[in-house]
Amino acid sequence: MREEEVFILVGHKIRRVRQLKSISQQDLAAMLNIEKSNMARIESGRTNITIRNLYRIAISLGVPLSELMEGIPL
Amino acid sequence: MREEEVFILVGHKIRRVRQLKSISQQDLAAMLNIEKSNMARIESGRTNITIRNLYRIAISLGVPLSELMEGIPL
DNA sequence: CTATCGATTATCATATATGATAACAATATG
DNA sequence: CATATTGTTATCATATATGATAATCGATAG
Numbered sequence: 001m002r003e004e005e006v007f008i009l010v011g012h013k014i015r016r017v018r019q020l021k022s023i024s025q026q027d028l029a030a031m032l033n034i035e036k037s038n039m040a041r042i043e044s045g046r047t048n049i050t051i052r053n054l055y056r057i058a059i060s061l062g063v064p065l066s067e068l069m070e071g072i073p074l
Numbered sequence: 075m076r077e078e079e080v081f082i083l084v085g086h087k088i089r090r091v092r093q094l095k096s097i098s099q100q101d102l103a104a105m106l107n108i109e110k111s112n113m114a115r116i117e118s119g120r121t122n123i124t125i126r127n128l129y130r131i132a133i134s135l136g137v138p139l140s141e142l143m144e145g146i147p148l
Numbered sequence: 149c150t151a152t153c154g155a156t157t158a159t160c161a162t163a164t165a166t167g168a169t170a171a172c173a174a175t176a177t178g
Numbered sequence: 179c180a181t182a183t184t185g186t187t188a189t190c191a192t193a194t195a196t197g198a199t200a201a202t203c204g205a206t207a208g
Contacts, residue, residue: 006129006139025185035168040186047165050195052122055080055146064148065080069140074133098154109198114156121195124165
């Protein structure tokens with residue numbers, strides 16, 4: 001699978017978890033102390049996100065980091 | 075937990091899996107098409123690694139991406 | 149001893165992730 | 179209608195991850 005697809009899978013996973021918790025992009029961004037535009041960029045898979053931001057997102061969403069990468073084909 | 079500790083946990087996890095498969099840092103680096111010095115940097119947790127390189131490493135080690143983040147405290 | 153192998157560290161240039169701002173669209177709601 | 183909410187996209191400056199090279203170290207083999 002192409003690497004860009006991984007970005008998209010992770011971004012969409014973040015979006016699903018966020019929506020499950022009924023949090024808006026803007027609120028999540030505020031928790032992370034980043035701009036909402038950055039959240040849109042991340043969720044749409046247009047960035048090769050770093051572990052630091054993945055970790056912050058996992059913390060804010062209350063899910064383990066590993067959960068955000070589940071279902072990504074080996 | 076401090077974010078730098080996450081880098082170290084992930085780096086050490088990569089190292090453990092790599093050693094389990096009896097692959098040298100240099101050989102793994104070669105599979106990833108990166109320099110061995112970069113592998114040392116990653117495994118020692120001195121870099122805020124991106125999902126792209128995490129994915130490449132998971133592929134080369136033959137483990138799911140999520141496995142590389144297992145055991146990281148929420 | 150020398151040579152080799154695995155790994156570490158420092159350094160540099162370059163690519164790019166990030167933080168930030170602004171403009172915009174779609175939808176709901178007064 | 180106006181206005182608020184939610185999300186998207188473009189753009190820019192800055193911080194930093196990466197790719198690369200070289201020097202170094204420890205251990206081990208010859």
